Amino acid sequence: MALPSSPAASAPASAGERWPPLESSPEVFNQLMWSLGVPEDEAEFHDVYGLDADALDMVPHPVLAVILCFPDPPQDAIYPSDLLLSYGEKETWDQVYFIKQIESLGNACGTIALIHAVGNSSSQINLVENSCLDVFFKSTASMDPYERALFLEKDDAMVKAHSLAASAGVTELCDVVEEHYICFVAVNGTLTELDGMKDGPIKHGSSSSKSLLQDAVPVIEGIMRSIPDSISFNLMVLSRKQNNAGTAS
Template sequence: MALPSSSTPTASAPASLGERWPPLESTPAVFNQFVWSLGVPEDDVEFHDVYGLDADALDMVPQPVLAVVLCFPDPPQAKDASYPSEQLLISGEKETQDQVYFIKQIESLGNACGTIALLHAVGNASSKVNLVENSCLDLFFKSTATMDPYERAVFLEKDDTMARAHLLAANDGATELSDLIEEHYVCFVYVNGTLYELDGMKDGPIKHGPCSSISLLQDVVPVIKAIMCNIPNSINFNLMVLSRKEK
């Protein structure tokens, strides 16, 4: 089961040009300029396309992979869909909740799921990413470190610097905002030996079993295939990874 090239216009949802959180185009060019503008050095990490789920395509992906970002069609029933082996963290699992950086996507954040996926990717790889001191991301993560997912969402919605950066990234895409189709972003990360799916539309992180820094990309393939099978009548899927640059 192959994934289309990132030349396919993909974003989070249709939006007006005046919206505070318009959709982001799902391309490495857009996400790289976005994450670098927020305070991640260009020589530190980089987003890359994943062109297929077969072994040959996965072998082409630069390692080490810190996070995987999937953009996929978001039909109404997707919010209630269940995928194999998923286990939503419950509020009582306080220790695990504190270990996984998660932001809830509240209604006022509109089409910010691309930015939330980026924050999930970097926020859960903070020990491997060298943020510029006092940059937008550095201040954001320091300010929200002790907040719960909803409080982080409220903080993000009010963060004018982040909103301006998001708008610039949205305008950097090659696709007109009015032409973008309804899509949604989720992020996959590994934390303490476990694979987590981070979807701001869900109530919390979803556990998908054992994982390691070496096997992250391979471990996420069955989950992605299950998502694709659940939406069989669409080809609008795009997969990217956030990889650390070897120095």
Template sequence: MAAQQPSSASTHHSGDRWPPLESSPEVFNQFMWSLGVPQGEAEFHDVYGLDPEALAMVPQPALAVLFCFPDPPEDPSNPQEQVLAKEEKTTSDEVYFIKQIDSLGNACGTIALLHAVGNACSEISLLENSCLDLFFKSTASMDPYERARVLDKDDDMETAHSLAASAGDTELRDIVEEHYICFMVLNGTLYELDGMKGGPIKHGSSSPESLLQDAVHIIKAIMHKIPNSMNFNVMVLSRKPK
């Protein structure tokens, strides 16, 4: 299953400056297009199930997969964090990654969008001097923390985020705390990009044609850790057919 909860939200820290985003293609498409991705270039699509038949209905190849889910309980025995230091060194130069610092509040939806578009720039032609174009150019040589600080001070990005947050059908007071992460493929490797983690996480080999199916294996593992929740949503960023 997937997308049983059509509207969901963001992450750990509350705050008026970065309110949570509803997890719907309509919200994310308008948000992305307002930032500088031309409407004829790419769009988000819902994934209505995790079985092969439902996945086959999603326009592919995928540029990125966004997953929205409730935060699982902290597991001190989880060895994943110990791996991240190595992964960050080996991927920081090739993967565009932004750290989610405390002052960014519920900005994980925006960070997931930036991870998706920022790592698909070879496939998406941004509008020149648009918000995204200027942001990626100005932060290209920065580390993940520096990029986070630039994002936190970007008034145009913050305004666009707030407008997108108010555009959903779900009342902000009704949204439960959830978190966005992004999956993408670069140079034949599947990466998980989570701003709350120490860096990009490698998940083995993949391709644009198999990205969605490969990401679903990781998504199912995350869902398995949160058995009492139905608040999951999966979206795919795909190129629009020419």
């Protein structure tokens, strides 16, 4: 299961019903991504079964994005990324595609993480022309994160695809969602964390497309240490299909 932190848990019922939680599984995310306009032969989500070197070596490359589903931390937890959020670097935000998760988006953080993953991999993925994602990215390219959130809220095609993907999961939906999705990408040589519940992208140091997954591991381990009593973590990567690696225009 997965979804927004405490503010989303208290969202109006209509928002939660319009944006139900997504199950954290490659099957669900692939169905959603492919239905939105990423061709099946372009990219695919995969599970990551561990953070040790052997498990990371099993992950199909190249990795375009990393998505973490994790429990809401306790109120007294020191969330590592909160210490790094840089409010003084807004001039660089136009280089990162970021969308804010507003209350009316309910449990949309799974779809927002997917949008972050694909939106920051545009040079590596060829979208179907005039598909839902193609139209969404073109329409919101010049918007700020909040305006993009309002656009997403009213995007009925995106809502329908999200709902279909949510219903495809095998985990029973519950009334209170206590998990959340975030995304990691490498943009302009920087490991960047994208969490719609935050005020903006969070920079974690240098990274590249070749080392993205390995570079994200210390940050992920820090999040896990901040929530020591939970085992409800799930990690996925978005990988470019090998037959198309390096061919995007």
